[in-house]
Amino acid sequence: MSDTPNSEDRSLDELRREIEDIDREIVELIARRTYVADTVAAVKNERDLPTTDEGQEERVMGRAGENAEQFDVDANLVKAIFRLLIELNKVEQRESR
Numbered sequence: 001m002s003d004t005p006n007s008e009d010r011s012l013d014e015l016r017r018e019i020e021d022i023d024r025e026i027v028e029l030i031a032r033r034t035y036v037a038d039t040v041a042a043v044k045n046e047r048d049l050p051t052t053d054e055g056q057e058e059r060v061m062g063r064a065g066e067n068a069e070q071f072d073v074d075a076n077l078v079k080a081i082f083r084l085l086i087e088l089n090k091v092e093q094r095e096s097r
Contacts, residue, residue, distance in 0.1 A: 033085065034092075041093040051093045057086055
């Protein structure tokens, strides 16, 4: 994140607007992920596959940890967010069956 100007060069309002933009992008990505997860659920349902795939969940969590390290973000925080996303997707899958 070395491209970010020194905080002294930016006003608090500018920084808050940037956070608002990032928050919007995060929500957009969650929406995209949820759409794809819903599509996965439909395929699982068509093929009579179980809702839970522990191997896939482990791979997702592993990638989450690796990505966190790559971007120097707390891996526990990132994994907690992904665990929540996975659990919410599983609840939706169970309810749609």
